[in-house]
Amino acid sequence: MSGKPSLVDHTLAQCRLRTRTGVTVIALLRGDGILVENPTADAELKHGDFLVVIGQETQIQALEQLDSTTTG
Numbered sequence: 001m002s003g004k005p006s007l008v009d010h011t012l013a014q015c016r017l018r019t020r021t022g023v024t025v026i027a028l029l030r031g032d033g034i035l036v037e038n039p040t041a042d043a044e045l046k047h048g049d050f051l052v053v054i055g056q057e058t059q060i061q062a063l064e065q066l067d068s069t070t071t072g
Helices: 017-021 058-067
Strands: 024-029 035-037 051-053
Touching: 017 058, 051 058
Parallel strands: none
Antiparallel strands: 024 035, 024 051
């Protein structure tokens, strides 16, 4: 494992967050402070980005668990 979060350098479509966890991404807060509202599926996640999501607590917990796994 590379040690970086599994979502980094992948697009939202590649991450399949809704399928894998049930959360909906409503915005990205980029590491440089830029807010991207309603990001498209081709938005690529970079180190330092924050996801703004909606979902149930269990879904958000599932998302948090992805940080230490690989995308598949």
